[in-house]
Amino acid sequence: MVKPEDFTKYEAARILGARALQIAMNAPLLIKMSKEDLERVKYDALKIAEIEFESGVLPISVKKPFPGKREEKLRRIKDKVSDEKVDERKSEEEQEIAKEGEIMELVNPEDEMDEDIGGGDEGERE
Numbered sequence: 372m373v374k375p376e377d378f379t380k381y382e383a384a385r386i387l388g389a390r391a392l393q394i395a396m397n398a399p400l401l402i403k404m405s406k407e408d409l410e411r412v413k414y415d416a417l418k419i420a421e422i423e424f425e426s427g428v429l430p431i432s433v434k435k436p437f438p439g440k441r442e443e444k445l446r447r448i449k450d451k452v453s454d455e456k457v458d459e460r461k462s463e464e465e466q467e468i469a470k471e472g473e474i475m476e477l478v479n480p481e482d483e484m485d486e487d488i489g490g491g492d493e494g495e496r497e
Contacts, residue, residue: 373432375425382433383424390420390429401428 375383394400394416401423412418423429 374427378433386429386431386433387417387420387424389431390423391416394419401430402426 378386400419404419404422409419412422
């Protein structure tokens with residue numbers, strides 16, 4: 372028997388909503404309730420669904436898919452990377468970036484300085 376505590380609040384809300392809709396559409400009640408009990412909950416379909424849910428008589432189940440298990444063991448890296456190797460790798464990456472920049476013909480800061488010096492007439496128009 373599945374207990375209400377086995378469900379998350381989202382699953383419980385979905386189950387209660389589905390069952391309340393069934394009750395509102397005149398589905399038969401799954402528990403015996405006296406007329407006084409029905410009057411006490413004011414014939415509210417959601418309250419009746421809550422009572423049925425808490426009593427554990429709802430034949431509604433929830434499928435919870437789990438991710439596939441892997442049988443691999445985790446491997447630890449035995450080699451510790453030294454600071455020298457890290458610095459070497461950084462310099463290699465910087466060289467690669469510089470080569471790609473030359474291929475793409477990126478603007479150098481010196482080129483920008485030359486253009487700023489010669490173009491002072493733009494703001495002076497009559």
